[in-house]
Amino acid sequence: MADVSELLGDVTEDADAVFLFSPSGSYYDRYADLDADVDLVVVGPENSVGADEFVELPLEFDNARERIRFGIEGGMEQGIVEDGDVVVCAVSMFEDGTDTVTRARASDSMHSGVYDLFANSRADPGVIRDVFEVAIELGKKGQKGKPVGALFVVGDAGKVMNKSRPLSYNPFEKSHVHVGDPIVNVMLKEFSRLDGAFIISDAGKIVSAYRYLEPSAEGVDIPKGLGARHMAAGAITRETNATAVVLSESDGLVRAFKGGELVLEIDPEEY
Ligand SMILES: Nc1ncnc2c1ncn2[C@@H]1O[C@H](COP(=O)(O)OP(=O)(O)OP(=O)(O)O)[C@@H](O)[C@H]1O
Numbered sequence: 546m547a548d549v550s551e552l553l554g555d556v557t558e559d560a561d562a563v564f565l566f567s568p569s570g571s572y573y574d575r576y577a578d579l580d581a582d583v584d585l586v587v588v589g590p591e592n593s594v595g596a597d598e599f600v601e602l603p604l605e606f607d608n609a610r611e612r613i614r615f616g617i618e619g620g621m622e623q624g625i626v627e628d629g630d631v632v633v634c635a636v637s638m639f640e641d642g643t644d645t646v647t648r649a650r651a652s653d654s655m656h657s658g659v660y661d662l663f664a665n666s667r668a669d670p671g672v673i674r675d676v677f678e679v680a681i682e683l684g685k686k687g688q689k690g691k692p693v694g695a696l697f698v699v700g701d702a703g704k705v706m707n708k709s710r711p712l713s714y715n716p717f718e719k720s721h722v723h724v725g726d727p728i729v730n731v732m733l734k735e736f737s738r739l740d741g742a743f744i745i746s747d748a749g750k751i752v753s754a755y756r757y758l759e760p761s762a763e764g765v766d767i768p769k770g771l772g773a774r775h776m777a778a779g780a781i782t783r784e785t786n787a788t789a790v791v792l793s794e795s796d797g798l799v800r801a802f803k804g805g806e807l808v809l810e811i812d813p814e815e816y
């Protein structure tokens with residue numbers, strides 16, 4: 546008579562790697578000497594169990610699917626797994642301990658650039674996430690139903706301020722508000738109708754709105770067809786350690802630039 550592990554054995558068959566998401570120490574130790582053909586990788590905000598192979602998650606994603614995608618993308622980024630590899634993921638979905646096992650295939654299409662953006666930006670990962678959320682929401686709804694564009698420059702704010710000038714009075718002048726506060730998100734959406742860029746600090750403080758960016762665009766190579774807003778976004782990230790998040794008024798896409806390059810392009814309608 547068949548037993549449960551036989552019935553479910555297909556899930557773990559021919560695995561190239563096993564990813565343990567935030568395991569307890571004792572759980573990890575039980576499997577640390579796994580069969581030599583299979584990589585044992587710990588994925589989480591920190592490597593508390595001292596695993597040899599570790600993928601850092603900059604955020605503890607609530608959504609298990611996002612957590613898994615992100616972990617696999619990080620594993621690909623680090624060269625632990627590659628396109629086509631079977632990755633068995635052990636995660637905790639309902640309680641503290643591992644209670645869920647899934648089988649996923651690493652693929653180049655998972656390689657969206659999101660991992661690099663969160664893990665290697667100067668600003669806090671949570672701040673980058675909050676800015677993305679505002680941009681995506683703005684992209685979905687527009688401003689009073691009309692498409693709207695916006696430019697957020699995140700991190701290295703002092704330097705960004707030095708390479709820009711005000712187009713109008715700064716409504717955030719004396720305030721100490723942070724991206725992610727619900728009221729601030731309403732303000733950002735309201736002010737996005739007006740020209741220029743928002744400047745946001747590493748820790749998420751809104752430093753200014755209405756900034757005209759004046760970086761040198763020399764050597765900035767962005768896709769043809771994108772205009773001045775995107776050029777300014779790309780260029781400012783070449784001259785500073787900021788990350789720029791841009792919502793295009795004309796095609797509705799959200800793009801991110803880092804180091805002078807386009808690193809991510811997403812359609813708000815898919816989120
Ligand atoms: N250097 C800059 N700094 C800040 N904001 C800028 C800069 N250049 C352009 N913008 C803003 O971008 C807006 C749109 O400009 P433009 O159409 O040339 O950009 P774009 O890249 O085509 O963006 P979109 O896809 O949203 O149209 C301008 O009205 C202005 O608010």
Ligand SMILES: [Mn+2]
Nearest residue numbers: 772773794795
């Ligand atoms: Mn345009």
